[in-house]
Amino acid sequence: MTWHSLAVCGLYIILLLVFAVPLGRFFARAMAGELGFLRPLERALCRLGGVKDGEEMTWSRYALAALAFNFIGLFVVFLLLRWQGELPLNPMGLGEVAPDLAFNTAVSFASNTNWQAYGGETTLSYLTQMLGLTVQNFVSAATGIAVLVAFVRGLARSNSQTIGNFWVDLIRATIYVLLPLSLVLALGLAAEGVVQTLSPYTEVQTLEAGATQSVALGPAASQVAIKQLGTNGGGFFNVNSAHPLENPTPISNFLQCLAILLIPAALCHTFGSMIKDRRQGWAVLAAMTVLFTVLLAVCVGAERMGNPALVDLGAEGGNMEGKEVRFGVTASALWATATTAASNGSVNSMHDAFTPLGGLVPMWLMQLGEVVFGGVGSGLYGMLVFAIVAVFLAGLMVGRTPEYLGKKIEAFEIKMASLVVLFPPACVLIGTAIALSCEAGRAGISNPGVHGYSEVLYGFSSAGNNNGSAFGGLGANSPFYNAALGVCMLIARYWLIVPTLAIAGSLARKRAVPAGPGTMPTHTPLFVVLLIGVVILVGALTFVPALALGPVVEHLQMTAE
Numbered sequence: 001m002t003w004h005s006l007a008v009c010g011l012y013i014i015l016l017l018v019f020a021v022p023l024g025r026f027f028a029r030a031m032a033g034e035l036g037f038l039r040p041l042e043r044a045l046c047r048l049g050g051v052k053d054g055e056e057m058t059w060s061r062y063a064l065a066a067l068a069f070n071f072i073g074l075f076v077v078f079l080l081l082r083w084q085g086e087l088p089l090n091p092m093g094l095g096e097v098a099p100d101l102a103f104n105t106a107v108s109f110a111s112n113t114n115w116q117a118y119g120g121e122t123t124l125s126y127l128t129q130m131l132g133l134t135v136q137n138f139v140s141a142a143t144g145i146a147v148l149v150a151f152v153r154g155l156a157r158s159n160s161q162t163i164g165n166f167w168v169d170l171i172r173a174t175i176y177v178l179l180p181l182s183l184v185l186a187l188g189l190a191a192e193g194v195v196q197t198l199s200p201y202t203e204v205q206t207l208e209a210g211a212t213q214s215v216a217l218g219p220a221a222s223q224v225a226i227k228q229l230g231t232n233g234g235g236f237f238n239v240n241s242a243h244p245l246e247n248p249t250p251i252s253n254f255l256q257c258l259a260i261l262l263i264p265a266a267l268c269h270t271f272g273s274m275i276k277d278r279r280q281g282w283a284v285l286a287a288m289t290v291l292f293t294v295l296l297a298v299c300v301g302a303e304r305m306g307n308p309a310l311v312d313l314g315a316e317g318g319n320m321e322g323k324e325v326r327f328g329v330t331a332s333a334l335w336a337t338a339t340t341a342a343s344n345g346s347v348n349s350m351h352d353a354f355t356p357l358g359g360l361v362p363m364w365l366m367q368l369g370e371v372v373f374g375g376v377g378s379g380l381y382g383m384l385v386f387a388i389v390a391v392f393l394a395g396l397m398v399g400r401t402p403e404y405l406g407k408k409i410e411a412f413e414i415k416m417a418s419l420v421v422l423f424p425p426a427c428v429l430i431g432t433a434i435a436l437s438c439e440a441g442r443a444g445i446s447n448p449g450v451h452g453y454s455e456v457l458y459g460f461s462s463a464g465n466n467n468g469s470a471f472g473g474l475g476a477n478s479p480f481y482n483a484a485l486g487v488c489m490l491i492a493r494y495w496l497i498v499p500t501l502a503i504a505g506s507l508a509r510k511r512a513v514p515a516g517p518g519t520m521p522t523h524t525p526l527f528v529v530l531l532i533g534v535v536i537l538v539g540a541l542t543f544v545p546a547l548a549l550g551p552v553v554e555h556l557q558m559t560a561e
Contacts, residue, residue, distance in 0.1 A: 005300050005330040012334060013293065015258060016265055017285075023262065024269025024281070030176035031149045031169065031270070038175050045171050056162035059505025062150055063498050065166040066143055070494070073136055074110035078102050080132040081124075090125035091200035097123060104482035109133050111493035112140035112375055114227065114234030114345050114468040115485060117477040121216035121237050126198060133234060134223045138178055141230030141263075144377030145173035147497055148267060151381045152274045154504030155405050158512045163504050173377075177263070178230060185259055186225035192255075193248035196221040220246050228259035231375040233345030233468040241335070241348040242324055253327055253348060257335050260344045264373040267380050275405060279523035284383055287531045291372045292341050295361050300333040302358035308559055322353025322472075333358065336469075340365040343375030345468025352455065352472035356555035359454065360547060362469065366461045367547075368539040369424055375466060378493075381500050383531075385420045387522065388413055388503070390534045394520050403519050406512035413506055416499035423495050425542045427464035427488040432457050432546070440480035446473045450557070454550035463488040 029035055046053070057065065080087070081102035085095040097105070101118060108115040109132070120129065146169035153163045190196050195217050203212045220236040224246055227234055234240075241247040241256060265285060272281025305311070306319040318329040327335075332349035339346050340362035351359055365372055371382040392409050395402030402409040435441030435456050445452035455474040462469055463485040470476065476485065521527060 002304065002330075005304060008330050009296055009300060009334055012254070012258065012338075013289070016261055017289070019258075019262060020265035020285070021269055024266035024271075025273050027145075027177055027263075027266060027270040028273035031145070031172055032274070033168075033172070035176060041175060042168075042171055045175075046168060049167050051165065051167045056165050058161055059150070059154075059163055059501045059508075062163055062166050062505075063501045066147065066497060066501075067494060069166070069170070070110050070140070070143060073139060074106045077109055077132040077136060078106040080128050081105060084125045084128045087125065087127050089127035089130070089198065091198075092125070094123065094125050100479045100482040101477060104486045107486040107489050108468065109136040109232070109234060110140055111466055111489045112144060112230070112232060112343060112378070113463065113466040113489045113493070114232045115463055115470070115476075115489065116234055116238075116240075116468070117482060117485075119238035120235060121201075121218070126218055129223060129236060130219055134226060137223065137226040137230050137232040137234070138174055138182075139170065141178055141226070141232065141376045142170050142173035143497075144231075144375055145177065145263075145267070146170050146377070147500060148271075148377035148381045149173075149274070151384065151500055151504040152271055154507040155384075155407060156275045157508045158510065160508040163501070163508050178226065181229050181259075181263070182222070182225040185229060185255065186221045188255055189224055189252055190221040192252040193245070194221040194224055194252060195245040215245075217245070224256065225259070227346060228256045228344065229263055229376075231260065231264065231342040231344045231379075233339065233343075235346060239347075241346050242350070247348055248326075250326060250331065253331055253335070256346075257331070257338055257348075260335075260338045260342050260346070261373045263376050264342055264379045267377065271380060271384075277405075277523070280405065283523045283528050284380070284387065284531070286525075287528045287535070288341075288371075288373050288379075288383065290528070290532060291368075291535065292337070295341075295365060295372075296334065296337045299337045299354075299358050299361035300330055302355045302361070303329045303333045305355070307355065319353075319355050319358065322350035324348060336362045337365065339469055340467055341370075341372045341374070343370045343378060343466045343468070345462065347469055347472075350472040351458070351469060356551045356558060359458075359471070360551035360555075363454070363458050363461055363551065364539060364543065364547065366465045366467045366469075367425070367428065367543045368535055369421065370465045370467060371535060378466065378496070382420065382496070383535075385417045385500065385503070386535055386538075387531055388417050389421065390527070390531045391520060391522065392417075393534065394530060398518065398520075400518040403513065403515075404522060406515070407507045407510050408513065413503050416503045416506075419499040420496050421538060424464050424492050427491050428457070428460045429542075429546060431460040431464060431484055431488050435460070435480075435484065438480070440478065441484075444475035444478055444481055446475060450550050450553045454554065457546055457550055459485065460488060464492050466492050 081097040150163040237243040268285035272278035304318040323332045391402040458471045
């Protein structure tokens with residue numbers, strides 16, 4: 001780690017924590033309906049959707065509404081992809097998307113994963129990008145916020161049969177949180193040179209005499225803003241945020257990287273405000289920040305050290321393979337850590353070219369369950385589920401009934417929490433095993449040996465935790481991978497939402513009990529350490545054997561040569 005690296009990473013973490021405080025408290029007021037400046041729009045949208053004023057839902061109705069809305073959106077995107085050749089705003093005359101790729105892409109954007117097995121500028125029309133993908137970037141992120149708010153209501157309420165109204169929460173998350181921030185960021189990115197136009201691609205003269213090159217254009221800034229703020233990650237162009245028209249300068253790079261974790265960090269303060277105990281929000285944020293900082297140091301350090309074989313030959317400056325010169329090693333490693341700490345998936349460098357330990361960090365961050373900040377809403381409710389597991393384990397150690405925020409944690413909550421914790425690893429490990437054991441899965445591997453294994457493991461880790469990033473060396477646009485990764489994305493998003501809402505409904509029905517002598521405080525440094533330990537323990541026990549076969553072996557091979 002150099003002084004420059006420490007300064008860049010330190011500034012990033014400081015600004016993230018500083019901006020998160022006011023934004024989180026603003027979000028709490030917005031989701032509680034305490035802001036009036038967009039109330040007419042909110043009421044108009046509610047009336048348009050047939051939502052009655054003050055009507056609330058049980059957890060099962062809330063879950064059904066969320067699933068129905070998301071699957072309708074998935075179907076609409078699928079149709080857009082299949083019919084885009086017959087629709088307007090298609091200046092390059094791009095044709096329909098193959099059924100398996102259309103399924104994978106529709107699932108990807110509806111589930112907030114944004115896994116890309118396609119090249120945006122060569123596959124999708126402007127209409128598909130705007131009406132299909134950008135809209136899903138907003139509503140999939142808003143769904144995550146809505147589920148989080150419902151979960152927090154379950155913790156905050158007593159003797160209640162309802163946890164809010166999905167449609168109201170969806171609307172508020174969109175118009176008060178996502179739209180205003182996206183507008184501000186899109187304007188800032190456009191000022192830095194991110195392209196925003198409906199003009200067709202243009203031919204430009206290159207430095208070679210008489211040679212020309214087609215430059216892809218499009219309405220990118222508007223999609224880039226919400227792809228980062230909503231922890232979506234889908235790039236307008238094929239190489240995502242490594243593209244000079246999607247991320248042209250170090251300033252645009254820092255703004256986008258900060259936007260990736262901004263809302264997930266702010267929602268920790270929203271949580272504290274909603275339960276009227278801000279210390280609880282600080283405790284969860286502290287656990288996330290500690291995990292993020294340690295793993296960031298490992299990733300930056302590994303990339304700064306570079307390949308020993310090249311260092312012995314006099315190469316300096318760290319591992320620049322697969323990285324943009326305008327960003328350098330530190331900014332690339334910072335982005336890789338932030339984008340996999342969140343369920344974002346955007347990239348400004350190719351993770352396939354990272355050192356083995358540098359590539360292990362983003363892979364393991366995803367495998368921890370996308371709870372180190374995590375996706376918008378989904379990261380925090382995932383971490384709160386881990387908090388429930390942590391207090392349950394603490395209760396077992398001292399022989400008392402576990403409690404969290406005044407609610408007794410009993411068998412039903414632990415069963416549902418187990419589903420949330422165990423299903424993503426199951427998707428990752430089972431999917432990887434199937435891919436490596438069949439010819440269709442092995443056909444996509446471009447690198448033989450342990451690195452090819454790591455490419456497959458990374459791909460299923462990304463899909464099985466709704467991240468969307470890739471090592472970049474796996475040929476994923478095939479019927480096998482489009483189907484297998486699509487199924488993983490569906491399970492990782494919606495199979496977790498249902499048990500999370502079930503926990504919320506169960507807790508909301510319970511009566512809050514006052515803290516007693518045997519109650520473990522959940523805002524203290526001791527609990528922060530326990531929560532970190534539980535997250536790491538689950539990740540270590542589940543994935544260390546798999547990681548040992550890939551990045552760890554590759555690191556030993558590299559250092560032994």
